[in-house]
Amino acid sequence: xxxxxxxxxxxxxxxxxLAGSEALTCIQCGTCSASCPTANLxxxxxxxxxxxxxxxxxxxALHNExxxxxxxxLLCTVRCPRGIRPKAVVSALxxxxxxxxxxxxxxxxxxxxxxxxxxxxxxxxxxxxxxxxLVFPQGMVSSMQMGxxxxxxxxxxxxxxxxxxxxxxxxxxxxxxx
Amino acid sequence: MKLAYYPGCVSQSTGxxxxxxxxAVCTAxxxxxxELADWNCCGATHVSNELVATGLAARNMxxxxxxxxxxxxxxxxxxxxxxxxxxEPEVLARxxxxxxxxxREAEVRHALxxxxxxxxxxxxxxxxxxxxxxxxxxxxxxxxxPAGLYxxxxxxxxETLIKRLEAEPVDFxxxxxxxxxxxxxxxEKAADDIAFGILSEAKQAGAEVIVTVCPLCHLMLDAxxxxxxxxxxxxIGIPVLYVTQLxxxxxxxxxxxxxxxxxxxxxxxxxxKAYERMANES
Numbered sequence: 001x002x003x004x005x006x007x008x009x010x011x012x013x014x015x016x017x018l019a020g021s022e023a024l025t026c027i028q029c030g031t032c033s034a035s036c037p038t039a040n041l042x043x044x045x046x047x048x049x050x051x052x053x054x055x056x057x058x059x060x061a062l063h064n065e066x067x068x069x070x071x072x073x074l075l076c077t078v079r080c081p082r083g084i085r086p087k088a089v090v091s092a093l094x095x096x097x098x099x100x101x102x103x104x105x106x107x108x109x110x111x112x113x114x115x116x117x118x119x120x121x122x123x124x125x126x127x128x129x130x131x132x133x134l135v136f137p138q139g140m141v142s143s144m145q146m147g148x149x150x151x152x153x154x155x156x157x158x159x160x161x162x163x164x165x166x167x168x169x170x171x172x173x174x175x176x177x178x
Numbered sequence: 179m180k181l182a183y184y185p186g187c188v189s190q191s192t193g194x195x196x197x198x199x200x201x202a203v204c205t206a207x208x209x210x211x212x213e214l215a216d217w218n219c220c221g222a223t224h225v226s227n228e229l230v231a232t233g234l235a236a237r238n239m240x241x242x243x244x245x246x247x248x249x250x251x252x253x254x255x256x257x258x259x260x261x262x263x264x265x266e267p268e269v270l271a272r273x274x275x276x277x278x279x280x281x282r283e284a285e286v287r288h289a290l291x292x293x294x295x296x297x298x299x300x301x302x303x304x305x306x307x308x309x310x311x312x313x314x315x316x317x318x319x320x321x322x323x324p325a326g327l328y329x330x331x332x333x334x335x336x337e338t339l340i341k342r343l344e345a346e347p348v349d350f351x352x353x354x355x356x357x358x359x360x361x362x363x364x365x366e367k368a369a370d371d372i373a374f375g376i377l378s379e380a381k382q383a384g385a386e387v388i389v390t391v392c393p394l395c396h397l398m399l400d401a402x403x404x405x406x407x408x409x410x411x412x413x414i415g416i417p418v419l420y421v422t423q424l425x426x427x428x429x430x431x432x433x434x435x436x437x438x439x440x441x442x443x444x445x446x447x448x449x450x451k452a453y454e455r456m457a458n459e460s
Contacts, residue, residue, distance in 0.1 A: 072223035073356035074323040094226040113224040157191030172233035
């Protein structure tokens with residue numbers, strides 16, 4: 001098969017399973033891209049991303065900045081004239097990307113976020129930020145700037161709050177994933 | 179009516195003033211709340227697996243039989259989305275298989291909606307009407323999207339509330355635009371540009387204050403405002419209040435109770451102006 005016609009059906013089906021089969025009805029109208037607050041930075045655009053999934057182009061759909069530029073604002077989702085949820089397609093791709101060995105800094109952030117919930121049931125922003133900075137030290141300067149704003153206001157939570165039901169929360173994450 | 183209050187994780191850190199002002203306003207308006215027992219994180223915008231996100235929300239909703247109120251639009255959107263998904267029998271069965279307390283049904287309300295209902299037009303408890311105050315109603319994303327009670331494109335509930343306090347909503351084009359918050363750690367530049375766009379727009383619209391219903395919007399517009407001003411070389415200087423703080427001011431509650439000293443851009447000028455105006459009128 002020619003290079004440009006690679007069609008990974010298993011990948012396509014996994015995206016549809018996670019994000020809903022209505023994605024098959026996409027007419028490539030571009031309403032999603034036109035609504036997206038970070039569209040100007042995306043390559044591929046959100047419209048094209050959906051097409052890449054439908055054509056089973058796994059690598060191009062998974063390995064791009066587009067997934068991580070999505071702010072989860074859901075404008076695409078409330079505007080899609082076909083009732084597709086483009087944000088859910090992005091989430092599906094993030095989920096699939098998260099299963100890979102080698103992770104981008106953005107995927108690591110999501111992984112650390114979920115790990116915190118898994119361990120404690122809640123998020124404490126300081127430990128989360130600290131862990132992320134180990135993966136992405138370039139974020140140190142701006143995190144310090146934020147810290148200097150928040151610290152004198154008493155708005156940095158240092159204690160990690162563990163809930164009684166943390167084992168149940170861990171089970172929710174482990175068993176419903178997949 | 180009694181409600182279970184879901185404070186959300188930020189209530190213990192960057193959103194402390196959201197939590198304080200919500201509790202203070204509820205007390206002042208006679209809205210009875212009890213904190214949701216042993217609540218967990220809703221997953222915010224960082225749990226990509228929808229079934230896991232639904233499970234996390236379902237565990238929260240299964241902790242009580244009361245209607246659940248939250249002041250955080252992210253928690254609100256997640257709980258409402260889960261409530262919709264849990265109407266599918268297959269989803270409900272899978273989620274309940276892992277929950278200790280089983281989910282049956284839930285009613286989820288945003289504090290904004292609860293407050294508006296408890297505070298009718300001309301309510302005498304509004305002791306400090308905010309006459310002439312120009313307020314930018316900033317909805318952000320998740321109060322109205324995806325499954326909110328309100329129009330996702332043309333919501334008016336914030337304007338209704340602002341007018342009820344006798345303040346004046348400004349025409350704010352970016353009122354339902356995203357603040358960039360969910361990507362501010364790993365994609366800082368993109369998030370900064372978006373947030374600064376909202377602030378500039380509010381300034382151009384002539385707003386004296388921006389009102390928000392989401393702790394992440396608040397973080398981007400208030401806690402980051404001075405940093406953004408430095409980066410962009412443009413002064414904004416507009417205080418950003420949680421809707422509960424704005425209501426609390428009009429109800430005559432004190433700055434400590436409302437956490438007004440926790441805001442980065444001080445809103446005290448606005449409070450003082452409102453008191454001066456009232457003194458001049460009487």
